[in-house]
Amino acid sequence: MPPRFDIIAIGDAIVDVIATCDDAFLAAHGLPKGSMQLLDTEAAARLYAAMGSAQETSGGSAANSMAGIAAMGGRAAFIGQVADDQLGAIFRHDMEALGVDFDTPPIDPALGKPTGRCLILVTPDAQRTMNTCPGASHELGGATLDEARIADSAILYLEGYLWGPEKPRAAMLRAIEVAHGASREIAFTLSESVCIAGRREGFNRMIADGGIDLLFANEHEVLQLTGDSSLGQAIATLSAKVPTLVVTRGADGAMAFANGEGVEVAAAPVERVVDTTGAGDLFAAGFLAARARGHDLARCLHTGATAAAEIISHFGARPEADLKSLVQL
Amino acid sequence: MPPRFDIIAIGDAIVDVIATCDDAFLAAHGLPKGSMQLLDTEAAARLYAAMGSAQETSGGSAANSMAGIAAMGGRAAFIGQVADDQLGAIFRHDMEALGVDFDTPPIDPALGKPTGRCLILVTPDAQRTMNTCPGASHELGGATLDEARIADSAILYLEGYLWGPEKPRAAMLRAIEVAHGASREIAFTLSESVCIAGRREGFNRMIADGGIDLLFANEHEVLQLTGDSSLGQAIATLSAKVPTLVVTRGADGAMAFANGEGVEVAAAPVERVVDTTGAGDLFAAGFLAARARGHDLARCLHTGATAAAEIISHFGARPEADLKSLVQL
Numbered sequence: 001m002p003p004r005f006d007i008i009a010i011g012d013a014i015v016d017v018i019a020t021c022d023d024a025f026l027a028a029h030g031l032p033k034g035s036m037q038l039l040d041t042e043a044a045a046r047l048y049a050a051m052g053s054a055q056e057t058s059g060g061s062a063a064n065s066m067a068g069i070a071a072m073g074g075r076a077a078f079i080g081q082v083a084d085d086q087l088g089a090i091f092r093h094d095m096e097a098l099g100v101d102f103d104t105p106p107i108d109p110a111l112g113k114p115t116g117r118c119l120i121l122v123t124p125d126a127q128r129t130m131n132t133c134p135g136a137s138h139e140l141g142g143a144t145l146d147e148a149r150i151a152d153s154a155i156l157y158l159e160g161y162l163w164g165p166e167k168p169r170a171a172m173l174r175a176i177e178v179a180h181g182a183s184r185e186i187a188f189t190l191s192e193s194v195c196i197a198g199r200r201e202g203f204n205r206m207i208a209d210g211g212i213d214l215l216f217a218n219e220h221e222v223l224q225l226t227g228d229s230s231l232g233q234a235i236a237t238l239s240a241k242v243p244t245l246v247v248t249r250g251a252d253g254a255m256a257f258a259n260g261e262g263v264e265v266a267a268a269p270v271e272r273v274v275d276t277t278g279a280g281d282l283f284a285a286g287f288l289a290a291r292a293r294g295h296d297l298a299r300c301l302h303t304g305a306t307a308a309a310e311i312i313s314h315f316g317a318r319p320e321a322d323l324k325s326l327v328q329l
Numbered sequence: 330m331p332p333r334f335d336i337i338a339i340g341d342a343i344v345d346v347i348a349t350c351d352d353a354f355l356a357a358h359g360l361p362k363g364s365m366q367l368l369d370t371e372a373a374a375r376l377y378a379a380m381g382s383a384q385e386t387s388g389g390s391a392a393n394s395m396a397g398i399a400a401m402g403g404r405a406a407f408i409g410q411v412a413d414d415q416l417g418a419i420f421r422h423d424m425e426a427l428g429v430d431f432d433t434p435p436i437d438p439a440l441g442k443p444t445g446r447c448l449i450l451v452t453p454d455a456q457r458t459m460n461t462c463p464g465a466s467h468e469l470g471g472a473t474l475d476e477a478r479i480a481d482s483a484i485l486y487l488e489g490y491l492w493g494p495e496k497p498r499a500a501m502l503r504a505i506e507v508a509h510g511a512s513r514e515i516a517f518t519l520s521e522s523v524c525i526a527g528r529r530e531g532f533n534r535m536i537a538d539g540g541i542d543l544l545f546a547n548e549h550e551v552l553q554l555t556g557d558s559s560l561g562q563a564i565a566t567l568s569a570k571v572p573t574l575v576v577t578r579g580a581d582g583a584m585a586f587a588n589g590e591g592v593e594v595a596a597a598p599v600e601r602v603v604d605t606t607g608a609g610d611l612f613a614a615g616f617l618a619a620r621a622r623g624h625d626l627a628r629c630l631h632t633g634a635t636a637a638a639e640i641i642s643h644f645g646a647r648p649e650a651d652l653k654s655l656v657q658l
Contacts, residue, residue, distance in 0.1 A: 017419075019426075048422060049422070049425075051426065052426045052427075053387070053396070053422075053423040053426040053427050053647060054386075054419075054422070054423065054426075055384060055385070055386050055645070056384070056385035056386070056419065057383075057384050057385070058382070067382070085414075085415055086414055086415040086416050086443070086444075087415050090346075090383075090385065093377060093378070093382075093383070094382040094383065096378075097348075097380065097381045097382040097383075098381075098382050114415070115415075316384070318382060
């Protein structure tokens with residue numbers, strides 16, 4: 001019997017709060033353009049008060065990827081922690097409306113951890129600078145995992161943002177055991193937060209032990225994780241450790257390495273880049289959706305590039321166009 | 330000394346939840362296209378569960394108008410009731426971020442009246458069908474009114490949607506007394522809910538008593554309020570009762586009548602109509618912003634048409650383009 005889901009993801013369950021700003025605003029608030037930082041409740045309140053009128057949409061990196069996979073016709077499931085509050089209800093609604101299986105019970109808002117949000121500032125050059133107040137999202141625990149769902153999914157996809165805090169990291173490690181026990185493939189998307197000292201060692205040990213079958217990373221993260229100074233060297237180091245390595249390079253396209261071979265794809269053309277939020281998430285969605293159908297690396301890369309091009313041509317990180325007919329899997 | 334605000338509005342304080350749908354969805358849920366209906370909590374939950382993935386932005390008819398006036402450089406204030414919850418915080422943030430003075434204290438969410446929301450379904454022909462769950466919004470009471478602010482605003486603008494429920498209607502009647510006592514102008518925007526039997530008589534009595542100086546209505550509402558069968562007759566009936574009558578006609582433009590004279594303007598050209606949500610709100614915003622600067626009817630109509638054209642060229646009811654330089658007041 002084929003597994004119930006093509007892909008099940010564990011990631012931040014977050015509502016995006018998107019506003020435009022100029023470069024001076026980023027500078028005044030000490031926010032490096034294109035970066036992601038974690039904010040505590042007070043810092044988030046201060047930044048929110050200073051930023052412009054916003055638009056809210058459900059977000060979260062791996063959650064965006066699952067939304068994309070469902071939009072492409074894939075069978076996607078998501079595990080992430082929201083609180084029992086208005087933003088949590090919005091997140092749950094959007095997942096279900098998109099056809100993503102989402103069954104993680106919410107936590108009590110009285111615990112003081114409301115549903116997480118990400119304050120996203122988009123500059124006129126379409127770059128997004130993300131400021132995440134994770135809230136409930138980092139309270140995901142191993143006890144909440146639906147292990148039967150994980151065992152019944154062809155690919156387990158893990159989001160690096162959750163590798164930082166101890167509780168969800170432990171949950172992800174348990175999920176890896178469950179998935180490997182059921183002979184499933186484990187995919188992991190790096191984030192800078194995985195690559196900082198302390199966490200880096202644990203992560204490198206895990207990939208050395210064969211914990212990850214498929215690793216997504218951008219150029220910057222590959223360099224940070226390996227500590228190498230050239231991209232070529234860093235790719236050589238990493239691809240010796242993971243069966244499949246996928247490196248995204250923004251406007252320069254993407255590359256994949258497996259079994260000693262490398263494949264490269266150019267970025268798909270976009271009429272006007274409006275907002276790069278979600279580019280990496282939708283790239284991963286396209287790659288994984290194609291992989292779940294058994295396509296080769298070139299087709300997986302191409303599908304990822306097509307999905308990423310759709311998402312950066314409009315505001316927000318959830319697909320608007322008919323992705324299913326765009327990618328034709 | 331000039332008044333502190335050009336315009337102060339009383340209206341629904343609501344967060345819009347916008348999703349696309351097809352005509353069959355509207356038919357299946359018995360929703361007449363282009364209409365507005367009030368939903369109780371259960372009906373709203375049912376419709377929300379059935380509708381697609383959504384985008385949230387602050388809304389409310391008169392609140393949208395005040396956002397537009399601030400974007401055009403006018404001094405705008407807003408009075409409306411939210412609850413002390415996440416959607417209420419979003420509404421407040423967006424008002425303040427747009428430069429609209431908003432000082433109405435929130436009500437306790439334990440009262441069971443959360444911040445109101447409007448489920449807006451946009452069909453491929455850009456028509457919006459609105460399903461409002463008013464929540465806290467209809468709990469606005471006279472005691473909450475900041476009468477000093479009302480007296481210190483050149484124009485008091487009242488939203489017809491609040492004429493239905495008794496509590497906010499009483500608050501609006503008190504606000505009219507305060508504004509007239511300070512020799513301010515009273516503007517009112519009709520909504521179908523003002524025009525239904527029972528409410529219609531009270532409203533007609535109020536305008537007969539000189540309660541309204543400036544009335545906004547669309548063609549449909551003018552016919553409903555007067556009970557006349559031809560638009561010409563209805564306009565003649567109404568314009569005899571209010572010093573200034575403004576009638577909006579969608580793609581056919583708008584007309585204004587004052588002192589026995591009529592002025593007409595065509596709709597401003599739009600490359601592609603994406604979503605008509607907010608067209609009437611932004612029309613009123615442009616008209617009022619120009620009027621507060623002492624412009625004549627033709628200029629007021631023209632400014633309204635320009636602002637309406639901006640809002641229907643994108644998703645959502647809050648301005649995105651630089652309205653200030655568009656209207657050049």
